[in-house]
Amino acid sequence: MTAFLRDRHIKFLHRGLLVLPGDYVSLDQNRMTLAFFSTAGLDVLGGMDVVEKEEIIDWVYAQQLIPDHLLHASRDGHDDECGGESGHGGHGGHGGHGHGHGHLVDEDNVNHPHLARRAGFRGGSFVGARYPEVTSDEGCECALAYDYGHLAFTYAALCTLAVCDDGLERVDKAAILDALRKLQLPSGAFSPLAHPSESDMRFLYTATAVAFMLGDTSAIDADAAVGYILASIAFDGGIAQGPGQESHAGSTFCAVGTLRLLGRLGALGDARTARLIEWLVARQQFGFQGRPNKKTDTCYSYWVGAALALLDAYDFVDIDSNTSYNLSTQQSIGGLAKWPDHHPDPLHTHLGLCGLSLLGYEGLEPINPALGISARAAARFGPLPPL
Amino acid sequence: MAEYTPFGDRAEWADVEPVLQDDGPNPVVRIAYTPQFSAHSSSPQKSSISTPNYTCWHFRRACIDALEADLQAELAFTADVARESPKCYQVWYHRQAIVERAGSADAELAFTAEILAEDAKNYHAWSHRQWSIKTFDLWDHEDEYVESLLDLDVRNNSAWNEKFFVWTSGGTAQPADLAASLQAHIDATIARIRRAPNNEAAWNFLYGILEHAIAHGAEGAAPAAATTAASIADLADSYIASAPLRAFLVRAYTMLLEPDADRLAAASQLAANLATSLDTLRAKYWNFRIAQIDEQIAALPSAA
Numbered sequence: 117m118t119a120f121l122r123d124r125h126i127k128f129l130h131r132g133l134l135v136l137p138g139d140y141v142s143l144d145q146n147r148m149t150l151a152f153f154s155t156a157g158l159d160v161l162g163g164m165d166v167v168e169k170e171e172i173i174d175w176v177y178a179q180q181l182i183p184d185h186l187l188h189a190s191r192d193g194h195d196d197e198c199g200g201e202s203g204h205g206g207h208g209g210h211g212g213h214g215h216g217h218g219h220l221v222d223e224d225n226v227n228h229p230h231l232a233r234r235a236g237f238r239g240g241s242f243v244g245a246r247y248p249e250v251t252s253d254e255g256c257e258c259a260l261a262y263d264y265g266h267l268a269f270t271y272a273a274l275c276t277l278a279v280c281d282d283g284l285e286r287v288d289k290a291a292i293l294d295a296l297r298k299l300q301l302p303s304g305a306f307s308p309l310a311h312p313s314e315s316d317m318r319f320l321y322t323a324t325a326v327a328f329m330l331g332d333t334s335a336i337d338a339d340a341a342v343g344y345i346l347a348s349i350a351f352d353g354g355i356a357q358g359p360g361q362e363s364h365a366g367s368t369f370c371a372v373g374t375l376r377l378l379g380r381l382g383a384l385g386d387a388r389t390a391r392l393i394e395w396l397v398a399r400q401q402f403g404f405q406g407r408p409n410k411k412t413d414t415c416y417s418y419w420v421g422a423a424l425a426l427l428d429a430y431d432f433v434d435i436d437s438n439t440s441y442n443l444s445t446q447q448s449i450g451g452l453a454k455w456p457d458h459h460p461d462p463l464h465t466h467l468g469l470c471g472l473s474l475l476g477y478e479g480l481e482p483i484n485p486a487l488g489i490s491a492r493a494a495a496r497f498g499p500l501p502p503l
Numbered sequence: 504m505a506e507y508t509p510f511g512d513r514a515e516w517a518d519v520e521p522v523l524q525d526d527g528p529n530p531v532v533r534i535a536y537t538p539q540f541s542a543h544s545s546s547p548q549k550s551s552i553s554t555p556n557y558t559c560w561h562f563r564r565a566c567i568d569a570l571e572a573d574l575q576a577e578l579a580f581t582a583d584v585a586r587e588s589p590k591c592y593q594v595w596y597h598r599q600a601i602v603e604r605a606g607s608a609d610a611e612l613a614f615t616a617e618i619l620a621e622d623a624k625n626y627h628a629w630s631h632r633q634w635s636i637k638t639f640d641l642w643d644h645e646d647e648y649v650e651s652l653l654d655l656d657v658r659n660n661s662a663w664n665e666k667f668f669v670w671t672s673g674g675t676a677q678p679a680d681l682a683a684s685l686q687a688h689i690d691a692t693i694a695r696i697r698r699a700p701n702n703e704a705a706w707n708f709l710y711g712i713l714e715h716a717i718a719h720g721a722e723g724a725a726p727a728a729a730t731t732a733a734s735i736a737d738l739a740d741s742y743i744a745s746a747p748l749r750a751f752l753v754r755a756y757t758m759l760l761e762p763d764a765d766r767l768a769a770a771s772q773l774a775a776n777l778a779t780s781l782d783t784l785r786a787k788y789w790n791f792r793i794a795q796i797d798e799q800i801a802a803l804p805s806a807a
Contacts, residue, residue: 352710353707360673362626407624
């Protein structure tokens, strides 16, 4: 079996935290996610001593949006642009037409739901927000018309802070929980941000994980969430991104993780749970695939493995073949790729390491399968709710 | 490729005050921007380097609404971007938003078919196609399309999923509709299975339609399931190496049909065959199933 290249993986993830090549430019608005995968991966490797945690923590906090501050700064005359899409989840072509001052016409009110929904973290500084004086209590003072928190980045930010041993003291918990309550759609799914957008199982999971990390899952309408998940179970027993769609290991993890964090796994019932476990177990082809008849990919050792672990069915995994697949995706420059002889990236590195940790591979931190970070970092959020 | 002119050097951008990115004293995951990206458009362009940026697309829609822009031209633009970045969530959402504004999905089936011709399992294209069909009632020729994809690749799980989507009309089909077409679907699926007996997707479809028909009270579904399982048990001898065939029967005998002593005994034997010979990668799972089935057998009234 291939040797484990621990030091090279630490160097690879550390390099990525400092500066990435221009090839990554299309991920500019995703820097928070890259920071998350890099730090969380270093943590699983036990390599966090190479980073300056305080610098990362300050940069993460600089991406936090707090509606009160938005409102305050708007009145100082930073408003601009030609108006956002009106309403939420609805369209009609009447966006900002005729609104001289854009979003401020209907959002210049601290109680307006559209404004409150913006609370959270953005993926990076791409919008043009000014870097806040992190030592002041003002937080982010900017108020750009197109500046929004996004659930995926809020999830990534909170995980990154936890991995860096930050106590989340500077997180505006009330504002983010309030945003969560307003972002859940009648279907039970979530929109990831305040303007109309796609909605699917990913954002139900990230919303639920955010609520759990902030200590209040009552911000999620659990019955609606369960309804959406049950409606998304496909004919083969796996779970899709939404009703009618194809079952997929990524969305299946998101659904199982949501149910586990809400203490609602029992809602699946015995028959559906049995079918789901069989579907998940069938994804192993040495490594794991994400859908029937698709190629194996390192990241599914986490998506499938964590879902099985949460369903108390990880014992069914064939350890040796999955371990040797994940090791075969290590690259000589460090990092793991989705396939052998492919380019490595922080996502597949972190998730592949999580997969190896679930497999019990020596020298890696145990992980919390519901959150996708080390059990050590997740411990600050307390135990998962009862089943 | 034409020579690139930075936005800062273009006449039409002369009155735009650039906003410098402020990343603070210790930027994390700093990206070494190319000169093109450093002065990029605030709205995605063709071949754009910012296609996944949801903010750009949102701004673009706001402008389209404000300017009452030509929606057909926007659909053409969106198609070009999707052709270049077919797995970008944001461009697909944008296209959906423009189709909604236009009030017509006339081009959507052909467009998604074009994308699926390149990658028949593109999740975004399938999602958009299903949304178009449901929203604009475009069911009429979808089964023909699915059949053509299965003719090309019978292992295309996305196509099997679409076949189920069409059969159930996205979950709204009535029991009578399901009952009327169940047997034809069983026969056609078994015909495809005969040509590729290890194709998990087809086996899952066959089990799925039987389970769905029974659960929704389609008349004749339970007897059809029993007949189907019996004919598959006959096939087992000629398709000796098919693990999914046996997995299908284990599930059918224990969960789909009335679990009598004969069926449970057969299920236990099939699971043992999987554990020791056909599917040893999952030996631990099949051994667990054997233990479960033994408990089911012990709990039968006749065994008490």
